[in-house]
Amino acid sequence: LTLVGALVVAAALLRVERRPAGWLGGALLTAASWVRLADTGVTHPEAYALPAALALLVLGALRLRRDPAASTRSALGSGLLLATVPSLLRVLVDDPVSPRALVLGLACLCLVLLGARLRLAAPLVVGAVVGGVLVLAEAAPWAAQTPQWVLLGLTGTLLTVVGVTWERRLAQVRAGSAYLARLR
Incomplete structure (x- = not known):
């Protein structure tokens, strides 16, 4: 998978008419890394999702640089969601009070502050929604014990x-x- 993915990406980079094949090469390289992670027994969703999320965020940032009228919701939204939602689902299902929940909460706070400071909608909304769900999940056990x-x-x-x-x-x-x- 790695070899074929690298060859397809190289072919896409060398010829302009083959640029759409770059997506296939990226998918093959992602599949190769997922196979390696699964083979070594990695079960953390961040190891699978964060590299693809980072690639989407870089592509979104390049789009925002090329097109100043582009919306951050369409350019950065998918990358931000891919970076935060798998961790949120893991926190909701497995371990509500954990270091993962703390790191995710801090990341959501940083997204909200960054979105407000730079006047970008996508980080502000994703950070607020994911952080709000996280706070509700963390407060649920306390609320259940309250009279x-x-x-x-x-x-x-x-x-x-x-x-x-x-x-x-x-x-x-x-x-x-x-x-x-x-x-x-």
């Missing part, structure tokens, strides 16, 4: 505050969605 009357009281208080300040919250939601629409 029901405490959760009902907190929910009632939250609904009362939102109800009293409904117009202001609605304006904040509109401003937030307008801000997100203005991001690249």
Whole structure:
């Protein structure tokens, strides 16, 4: 797989009319690395997903550089999702309180801060959504042990505050969605 993948990529790089074959070469090289990882007993999803995610992010960054009007959602979204979702699924299924969850949470925080600082929608949205799901998964065991009357009281208080300040919250939601629409 490695040899054939390298030959196909080389052929795609040498002749312009064979450029679409580069995708096939990349797929063959990815399959070769996955076979090697599986053969050595690697079970961490990051080892399988992060190299492909990094390649997608590099291609997305090149697209953003070539086309300033391109959306980060289409250019970087797939790479960011591939980099974060496999780890999130592993945290949700196997080990909710683990170093993997901590690293994923820090990565999501970095994505949100980077997206807000550079005014990029894709890192902001992916970091916020994946981080939010992670926080809910981490808080679920705590919420299950909390007495029901405490959760009902907190929910009632939250609904009362939102109800009293409904117009202001609605304006904040509109401003937030307008801000997100203005991001690249």
